[in-house]
Amino acid sequence: MISKDTIALQTKPKNRKFKKQHREALEGWAFIGIGFLLFVVFVAYPLLKNVQMAFMNYSVNPNKPSTFVGLDNFRKAFLGSGVLNESSKFYLSLRNTLLAVLVTVPAQWFLGMILAVAIEAISKGKVLYRFLLYIPVISDWIVVAVLFKYIFQDTKGALINSILLNLHLIKEPIMWLQNEWTGNIVIWALCIWKGIGWVMIMYTAALQDLPKDIYEAADVDGASKRQQMWKITLPILASRTYFIIINLIIGAFNIMLQVMLITNGGPMGKTDVLLNYMYNKAFSSFEFGYAAALSMVMGAVLIAISLVQRKITKNVEVEF
Structure with a gap:
């Protein structure tokens, strides 16, 4: 038992x-x-x-009820009507956002990649150059925005105008922040300057992982540095490039602080971008329903861009 x-x-x-x-x-x-x-x-x-x-005329005031308005907020954005004609302001902010993407993303990608390759090719001072180029990335947006605002002042003593006047490239100081296109140029320049270091670091990490025997074989075959760059380096780094460009596009669509701190949308809202315009509508005009509709439009634009980009790079296997 x-x-x-x-x-x-x-x-x-x-x-x-x-x-x-x-x-x-x-x-x-x-x-x-x-x-x-x-x-x-x-x-x-x-x-x-x-x-x-x-889809509502939304109110945060508990004594004022929110009412359902259907597609009125979207009609307000896309179809011009009324005295204020908000559609023109919406299209202007959308245009500025898309231009920021088209200008800053290629510039950051190309300059960051070239700097990464150039620094990797030198024998001394690599760490110092990388550190200096990465300082803008870790700098606070408010600090660098205020710095750019003073650099691009419209007086003769401002840094940029002073340099251009001394080089006899201009006869009178340029009113950088008082004009539509020069104001946008200042914002784009800030975004490019601040983003180059991040791209450089991403490509530096990728370049250090590349197999050296491929380049040794290319040297034996007589390939020049330029040929190695376009025929070997870029194809191997295709997946990293895809990752970097996606992040740059997302960052370009998130431009807001730069505009608020440098031009505040001026002159007359000509430098507004979608996020800045949306923020003003929500927290200055208290049109929360309209601002929510704008955020949905921006989301749809991002989804469309992602689908197009995915179709273009459908054969690229992302490895990071």
Whole structure:
């Protein structure tokens, strides 16, 4: 006969195993539950609330009820009407945003890549050059925006005007921040200057992972540095380039602080971008429903760009 002690010894490990599995399952569900709760509170609910607001004349005043207006907020953006004609302001901010993407993204990508290759090719001072180029990336947006605002002042003593006058490239100081296109140029220049260092670091890390034997074979075959750049380096770094360009496009669409701190949308809203225009509508004019509709339009534009980019680079396998 089997004694009670023997039965107890046989069942004890099974009970311990069951309790351990039960405890691990509870811990796993606890972590998942916390993550899911945070997702619902900070992502899902705000997203659904934004969609709801886009179809309403939304009011934060509890004494003034919000009313359903259907597609009126979208008509206001796309179809010109009324004295203020908000559609012209919307199209202007959309144009400035798309121009910022078209100007800053290629410039940051090309200059950052060239600097990464050039620094990698030198034998001394690599760390110093990388550090100096990366300083703008870690600098605060407010600090560099104020710095650019003073550099591009419209007086003779301002740095840029002083240099151009001394080189006899201009006869009178340029009013950089008082004109539509010069104001946009200053904003674009700031974005390019601040983003080059990040691209340079990304390509530097990628270049250090490249196999050296390929370049040794290319040297033996008599390939020049330019040929190696276009025929070997860029094709191998295609997946990294895809990753970098996606992040640059997302960053270009998020331009707002630069505009607010340098031109504040002036003159007469000519340098407004989508985020800046949306912010002013929400927190200056308190048109939260219209601002929510604009955010949905911006999201649709980003999705469309992503789909086009994905189609163009469908054969590129992203590895990072």
